[in-house]
Amino acid sequence: MQNKNEWKLKDVLLVAILGVLFGVVYLGCTYAGGFLYGLLTPVGLASLGYEPFYGIYFIAGAFGVYILRKPGSGIIAELLAAILECLMGNFFGPIIILSGIVQGLGFELIIMLRKYKDFSTAVMIASAVLCSVFTMIYNLIISGYNRIAVPVLLLMLGVRIVSAVLFDGLLVPALTKGLVKAGMLKGYAVADAVDTDLDELTGIA
Amino acid sequence: MLEKWNPSVKMITVFLCVFILTVRNNTKLNIIVFISFVIGMLLFSDVKPGKIFAFLLPAFIAAFGLFIMGLFYSRNSDISIRTIFDISKEQLEALTTSGNMVTALQLATRLLAYAGMGILFSLTTDGEYFVRSLMHQLRLPPKFAYGILAAFYLLPMMRNELRTVQTAFRVRNMSGFSLRPKILFTMLVNSVRWSESVAMAMESKGFSGEAERTYHDIPKLRGMDLALAVVSVGVVAFIA
Structure with a gap:
């Protein structure tokens, strides 16, 4: 079983294609995000406009680690997604890759501490929360948010956490379980893990 | 020509400049960096000015939003304003001379400086050349490099597929919003299928993912690449 942690070509492609998919889905949301941003600019809260969509930033890493369950899968998935986003053209260019590493690490840390064996709802929600906090710390340093008033930052973090928990803590496991049930992720x-859960539920095991 | 600048070196240069700008946190420096990167692009690349503008516009909008945010909600500020529509004359004077103004300018110009570098990278770097350079200069394994390229070239297909799925939902009088779990699920099923068939196609053509393979063209690292990096980082680190 020594090659269980090795990446097969189809693992790489799955993660990369999910990266492209959410890049495309995300583009659809930038209109909504841009609209909110414009709406919030006059009241000085522009950056808050993008916070509801933060969960989608983290989604490639969340899917990667949840499906593949091997060391580094969250970080590598997020890194591939970031490289792809950079290829698609963006005014932040390669800086996206830096944020990608932070996001992947933030999401994978708790799962890593649980040795890639515990993917319960609690762990996924905790990972989503930690990822939000990690990226906020990154923003404090790189985007200069350390100069912004604390209540505003807390509001932004709150919205970011809600978005991350909804998309990555709850939606990712739900959609993945759906895929497993449809026989897509053999x-x-x-x-294997979800099948055991189902067996236990139905009492076949 | 900036198009020929080795992409890995270009990327690391951008990272180093980001760190330096973050540490120095200097408004004047940010503006100088932003302007020089844009001018550099106009003078030493084949990028059309219109394209630069198209990328700059969202960056300016983002910078403006951040500017207002810094102006109204700086840390330790004693000025309280709710919207730009009800700023009185006295407040405007107080604002422009206050620390809030300094913070606002720092935040907005830093974002512009990052954008200047990001746009330079995005517009002067060929995607395939970038990935091949990551493979040869930064040791990205071929399995990942070619995986990224395969996924990247699926992009137009994926866009079409998403549009088709959305239309299919709309004709049945259901919402075609891309974040609907049902739409995401359909797209996920397609993605898994694509990843399997593309992997099979690549393997059946003899792709093994091993590093010991032949390459038709290996991006090289020349003295010019490093010199350009040293000059850029040096200027950002020591100017002003």
Whole structure:
């Protein structure tokens, strides 16, 4: 079983294609985000406009680690998604790659501490929260948010956490379990785990 | 020509400049960096000015939003304003001379400086050349490099597919909003299928993912690449 942690070509492609997919989905949201941003600019809260969509930033890493369940899968998934986003053209260019590493690490840390064995709802929600906090610390340093009033930052962090928990803590496991039930993820670590859960539920095991 | 600048070196240069700008936190420096990167792009690349403008516009909008945020909600500020529509004359005077103004300018110009560098990278770097350079200069394994490229070239197909799925929902009088779990699920099913068939296609053509393979063209690292990096980082680190 020594090659369980090795990346197969189809793992790489799955993660990369999910990165592209959410890049495309995200583009659809930038209109909504841009609208909110414009709406909030006169009241000085422009940056808050993008916070509801932060969960989608983290989604590639969340899917990667939840499906593949091997060391580094969250960080690598997020890194691939960031490189792809950079290829698609963006005014932040390669800086996206820096944020990608922070996001992947933030999401994977708790799962890593649980040795890639515990993917319960509590762990996924905790990962989503930690990822939000990590990226906020990154913003404090890189975006200069350390000069912004604390209540405003807390408001932004709050919205970011809600978004991350909804998309990454709850939606990602739900959609993945749906895929497993549809028989789409045979051969992936998540399929074995979810099948055992289902067996236990129905009492077949 | 900036197009020929080795992408890995270019990327690391951008990272180093980001760190330096973050540490120095100097409004004047930010503006100088922003302007020189844009001018550099106009003079030493084939990028059309219109394209630069198209990328700059959202950056300016973002910078303006951040500017107002810094102006109204700086830390330790004693000025309380709710919207730009009800700023009185006295407040405006107080604002422009206060620390809030300093913070606001720092935040907005830093974002512009980052954007200047990001746009320079995005517009002067060929995607495939970038990924091949990551493989040869930064040791990205071929499995990942070619995986990224395969996924990247699926982009137009994926866009079409998303549009088709959205239309299919709309004709049934259901919302075609891209974040609907039902739409996401359909797209996920497609993605898993694509990843499997593309992997199979690549392997059946003899792709093994091993590093010991032949390459038709290896991005090289020349003295010019490093010299340009040293000059850029040096200027950002020591100017003003």
